[in-house]
Amino acid sequence: MTAAAPVVQAVGLVRTFGGRRAVDGVSFSLAAGECLALFGPNGAGKTTLLRLLAGLLAPTSGSCEVAGVALRDGVAARGLVGLVSHASMLYAPLTARENVEFAARLHGLAHPAAAAREALDAMRVLDRAESPVRSLSRGLQQRVSIARAIVHGPRLLLCDEPYTGLDEVGSAALSAALAERRAAGAALLVVTHNLGEGLILATHAAIMRGGRFVRFEERGDVDAASYAAGYRDLVTTDA
Amino acid sequence: MTAAAPVVQAVGLVRTFGGRRAVDGVSFSLAAGECLALFGPNGAGKTTLLRLLAGLLAPTSGSCEVAGVALRDGVAARGLVGLVSHASMLYAPLTARENVEFAARLHGLAHPAAAAREALDAMRVLDRAESPVRSLSRGLQQRVSIARAIVHGPRLLLCDEPYTGLDEVGSAALSAALAERRAAGAALLVVTHNLGEGLILATHAAIMRGGRFVRFEERGDVDAASYAAGYRDLVTTDA
Amino acid sequence: MIIEPASPPIRRGFDWLLASGYAAVAALYVRAIWFTPMDALQGAAQKILYVHAASAFVALYLAFGFCMAFPSALYLFLKDEKLDRLAESAAEVGLVFTTVVLVTGPIWAKPIWGAWWTWDARLTLTLFLWFIIAGYLLLRGAVEERGMRARYSAVLALLAGLLIPFIHLSVYLFRTMHPMPIVLKPSAPSMSREMLITFAWGFMAFSLLFAGMLRARYRIATMRDLLADREAAR
Amino acid sequence: MPEPLAPASPPGMLRAAWLIARKDLAIEFRTRTAFFSALVFALLGITIFYFAWDATAVAAVDLAPGVLWVIFTFSGLLGLQRSFGVEQADRAMDALLAAPVERESIYLGKALANLLFVAGVQVVALPAVALFYNVPLGGIVLPLAGLALLAAIGIVAVGTLFSAMAVNTRLAELLLPMLALPFFLPIVMSAAQITARLLAGRPVVEAWPWLRILAAFDIVFVVACTLAFPFTVEE
Amino acid sequence: MPEPLAPASPPGMLRAAWLIARKDLAIEFRTRTAFFSALVFALLGITIFYFAWDATAVAAVDLAPGVLWVIFTFSGLLGLQRSFGVEQADRAMDALLAAPVERESIYLGKALANLLFVAGVQVVALPAVALFYNVPLGGIVLPLAGLALLAAIGIVAVGTLFSAMAVNTRLAELLLPMLALPFFLPIVMSAAQITARLLAGRPVVEAWPWLRILAAFDIVFVVACTLAFPFTVEE
Numbered sequence A, B: 001m002t003a004a005a006p007v008v009q010a011v012g013l014v015r016t017f018g019g020r021r022a023v024d025g026v027s028f029s030l031a032a033g034e035c036l037a038l039f040g041p042n043g044a045g046k047t048t049l050l051r052l053l054a055g056l057l058a059p060t061s062g063s064c065e066v067a068g069v070a071l072r073d074g075v076a077a078r079g080l081v082g083l084v085s086h087a088s089m090l091y092a093p094l095t096a097r098e099n100v101e102f103a104a105r106l107h108g109l110a111h112p113a114a115a116a117r118e119a120l121d122a123m124r125v126l127d128r129a130e131s132p133v134r135s136l137s138r139g140l141q142q143r144v145s146i147a148r149a150i151v152h153g154p155r156l157l158l159c160d161e162p163y164t165g166l167d168e169v170g171s172a173a174l175s176a177a178l179a180e181r182r183a184a185g186a187a188l189l190v191v192t193h194n195l196g197e198g199l200i201l202a203t204h205a206a207i208m209r210g211g212r213f214v215r216f217e218e219r220g221d222v223d224a225a226s227y228a229a230g231y232r233d234l235v236t237t238d239a
Numbered sequence C: 001m002i003i004e005p006a007s008p009p010i011r012r013g014f015d016w017l018l019a020s021g022y023a024a025v026a027a028l029y030v031r032a033i034w035f036t037p038m039d040a041l042q043g044a045a046q047k048i049l050y051v052h053a054a055s056a057f058v059a060l061y062l063a064f065g066f067c068m069a070f071p072s073a074l075y076l077f078l079k080d081e082k083l084d085r086l087a088e089s090a091a092e093v094g095l096v097f098t099t100v101v102l103v104t105g106p107i108w109a110k111p112i113w114g115a116w117w118t119w120d121a122r123l124t125l126t127l128f129l130w131f132i133i134a135g136y137l138l139l140r141g142a143v144e145e146r147g148m149r150a151r152y153s154a155v156l157a158l159l160a161g162l163l164i165p166f167i168h169l170s171v172y173l174f175r176t177m178h179p180m181p182i183v184l185k186p187s188a189p190s191m192s193r194e195m196l197i198t199f200a201w202g203f204m205a206f207s208l209l210f211a212g213m214l215r216a217r218y219r220i221a222t223m224r225d226l227l228a229d230r231e232a233a234r
Numbered sequence D, E: 001m002p003e004p005l006a007p008a009s010p011p012g013m014l015r016a017a018w019l020i021a022r023k024d025l026a027i028e029f030r031t032r033t034a035f036f037s038a039l040v041f042a043l044l045g046i047t048i049f050y051f052a053w054d055a056t057a058v059a060a061v062d063l064a065p066g067v068l069w070v071i072f073t074f075s076g077l078l079g080l081q082r083s084f085g086v087e088q089a090d091r092a093m094d095a096l097l098a099a100p101v102e103r104e105s106i107y108l109g110k111a112l113a114n115l116l117f118v119a120g121v122q123v124v125a126l127p128a129v130a131l132f133y134n135v136p137l138g139g140i141v142l143p144l145a146g147l148a149l150l151a152a153i154g155i156v157a158v159g160t161l162f163s164a165m166a167v168n169t170r171l172a173e174l175l176l177p178m179l180a181l182p183f184f185l186p187i188v189m190s191a192a193q194i195t196a197r198l199l200a201g202r203p204v205v206e207a208w209p210w211l212r213i214l215a216a217f218d219i220v221f222v223v224a225c226t227l228a229f230p231f232t233v234e235e
């Protein structure tokens, strides 16, 4: 595909859970190198949106494509996506290395061991590579989970509150990794409750509420301070 | 007991996990109305310390008492403690209300239903009281989990990264709840990676690393900016 | 965000279909008990046949074959909730009729065979059908999310369709290889014209009742889903 | 919230146990079908057993006692597994342990819920076996019921303890049977023996020695497990 | 990390399946005792059966086939329950579903791991039964092994699919047996019948009709379940 074509494109995405419209008609698209910071109150539908984009949930209506392919059909297309979720998605009995290596193998990397080591190192958790995930502290598990998500160098990286539980070092490592991905021409979607964190890398910023995008701007047009103010009263006033 | 006596007192606490000293000789005490903000890198031993204080882990050596009683012996003393942990500690099939009410009953409150409603309202999640916890978003679950921890008005409130996943409204509600607890004469211990968040309420601040308190000051003696700087190079320089 | 589901089709009107079903069955009892001659060999016990065979026919063929397995298979491809609701309703109503067979059967068996139960192929198959439908309903009860529930139960119904011949075959084999311990097996009782009419009327009556129950149950399912939408949309 | 400086009085041991049991039953009810599924499970087991055997070589009535009690054991295991799986899911168990209730209450509460579950299965399995295996239950229904209760108490007492231990290990489901079954053995054995004699219409005195074993087992292990439980939940 | 603009080529269906199976076995191995305890489970089951009957009424050798296959079925269920519990724990399953592998590979991978697990249990249960009920395995070891494999394939094919479904429901532990047992009936029956004939030293042709059922079952359900699986993992 040409660099111009969007990496991810969502058209009128809707997902209901027994009548509750968790995601209620979301449309947007990200091109290579773009980074969308997604904010929104609890229960806004951010996680559901990410799970839809990752092909983990079937949309009630609407469609989303990655690199021009719908994930549920295009097996190969799934290889382009990386996902950091609320849950660690790791196998507790296996070591950090084994978990990341397994992911690398599933993505058919030529040198899974090397790739895994690199990813773990990038997240500064290489020294615990041989500990079973079960025995890692929460922040360390988060680091491994992120390493798992970036090991195959995804073209589209979906991060659901990725800074959760990370200390200074971890956060720095994550930011660096995100920047590196973007520089490598990947599109990023980062969900966070911390406007500061979110706006650093962002080329676009969106606020979600009640399943819809209530704001969507280019980062350039956004002044952090006023944006924060706007966000606050958007959130605090009840839907 | 007199107000002067410490609410919680830890003496030479040590907890090892197969050779790894997660907590390695921690001693401190908090009096009523005091609030300790506990910072530290991933894997420093913060969660382990809190689980020791809550009586969920047996110390390898050392001792900790709440209101002058060791938790593992003193059933009643456990009633004085509230715990917000990494895990939600909720029953997914039950509704938010049922979960909090169950906790209230276990603590022998006179009016569990009313107390539960109050706590859920305090965390601004009352409108979802009847949803099964399973169907709540991560931030909403965190709110319910906090409501569960404060429903019985604990004398000692242990919070492990309580702001995780909370939006503006949730964080505000939490801060208010913590302030209210403190005003009511409870001692607080708040673990967080966000210095700003931590220092707001704190009367004391501590930095943990490699299982030990490497710093422990009165909040008064601390200037946020320089403290942050000090913390950063404490964390970034390898142990 | 709120969705406004179409207001549920609450039908306050009288359900003639269901009513006539009940009436027909009532008539069947009256006719079977007072206006149909006793069976020479079996006496009063034989009258169970009119209920037993008819409900068995309804359960096996109408409910499970026609109204459950078939729509379920279609659902996997058409993904139309109506099909799922139909299967759900058919399963529940069918389970009732199967239970009737499983109750009347033994009641009949005791005086005739001298035992409540024998492991003959047809009996066992009926029993397992009951299990599978029960499992099917359990599965439905255990999945909250509607689309998922529909897919799961459709898959189960499909596999069950494949299973039935295997159960029948193996149980049949099992039995034919070892002669049944119970000897008194009734060849389908020879019937007088009177009996045949009652017998036929029985099939008609129970089919009507089934149709009535199915429609009622289907309406409930539809309303429940719409109300769920309403409830959650608040 | 109540005034913290006047902390509420924690519930007594039995009240706490009842609260916990009720919570378990509520979860059980939420998954409304649990009892029904136990029923189907028992019935299925019974039929599978029947066809697994060559009915010409083994008379149904001779199978009945064994089938009855093996079914009983397995369905008991099923129920027990759920019991602590619920607590483990989001570490809800931690909340229980941090609450102002005795460990013993937790044990008794869980055990009570399990007992009701197992008893429920038995209530269905017993008549079912009688029906399908043509066993005349005539006058022995009451003795059998009493027997079932005795057995259930023993199985639940041991099973609850071990499922608590198993939860803290990495292989809950599989460890439970490994730990618990040897303890179930004496129960199932004596129960089956007693049943056989009852069915054979022998005088109860003949079953006496087995009954004594069963009763002794119950008493010993209810006490022992209640006392042992606190040690199994400490980390 | 590899150059993103040249994405790596995902593994083929079978390779992916093997990766997943190997991962499961690695976990199995890490929690080494898991397999061991499955064995103990089988053994204890066998003993329970042994003592549940009074040997005076029923000759041990007549029980053997039934015991063997009922134990087989239930220990198989235990193994299956774990299979998707592992994936569910921290939603690791999501990572599998988001990976560039066909749903079918996931099914085949899980099934393969389960097959090895069940077969492993069987390898021990078989001699154990022979020992307990002093059945001469003499010349029939190979046929029995083949039979065990056929039966295991059928059980695992269905069981894997249903445990995938059960794990996403509220009743996980209870639902799996409920759904799976009716499907196990033809397998257990045929297997027991064949075993009985083998033990009786009858010519294999006598077991032929049963063998046909077993084989047909395997083929039909391996195909059907593989095709049905994708429907059961979508949310």
Ligand code: HEM
Residues within 6 Å of the ligand: C049, C052, C053, C056, C057, C060, C101, C102, C104, C105, C106, C108, C109, C110, C112, C113, C116, C117, C118, C122, C123, C124, C126, C127, C186, C188, C189
């Ligand atoms: C014990 C439990 C019994 C069960 C589960 C059972 C089941 C069934 C089923 C499933 C059918 C419908 C077969 C079909 O339409 O293909 C049926 C029909 C019938 N059954 Fe039973 N039955 C039982 C006992 C009996 C007894 C004791 C008798 C009489 C002695 C009996 C006589 C009949 C007759 C005459 C029919 C109608 C003829 C036919 O449709 O083939 N059944 N039964």
Ligand SMILES: Nc1ncnc2c1ncn2[C@@H]1O[C@H](COP(=O)(O)OP(=O)(O)OP(=O)(O)O)[C@@H](O)[C@H]1O
Residues within 6 Å of the ligand: A017, A018, A020, A021, A022, A040, A041, A042, A043, A044, A045, A046, A047, A048, A049, B134, B135, B136, B137, B138, B139, B140, B165
């Ligand atoms: N499996 C589910 N079943 C029912 N409702 C659900 C389910 N998952 C999410 N929801 C509902 O959908 C809405 C959106 O949930 P979602 O997790 O996407 O919110 P979120 O934006 O991620 O919130 P948070 O910031 O707390 O993570 C919430 O109201 C939630 O209760």
Ligand SMILES: Nc1ncnc2c1ncn2[C@@H]1O[C@H](COP(=O)(O)OP(=O)(O)OP(=O)(O)O)[C@@H](O)[C@H]1O
Residues within 6 Å of the ligand: A134, A135, A136, A137, A138, A139, A140, A165, B017, B018, B020, B021, B022, B040, B041, B042, B043, B044, B045, B046, B047, B048, B049
């Ligand atoms: N159950 C366990 N088994 C083995 N090691 C453990 C266990 N729990 C914790 N540890 C180890 O003890 C150390 C402290 O863990 P702990 O969870 O207390 O850290 P933490 O300060 O909470 O880190 P984080 O900020 O990431 O939550 C870590 O090195 C961790 O790997």
Ligand SMILES: [Mg+2]
Residues within 6 Å of the ligand: A046, A047, A048, A086, A160, B137, B138, B139
């Ligand atoms: Mg979320």
Ligand SMILES: [Mg+2]
Residues within 6 Å of the ligand: A137, A138, A139, B046, B047, B048, B086, B160
């Ligand atoms: Mg921690």
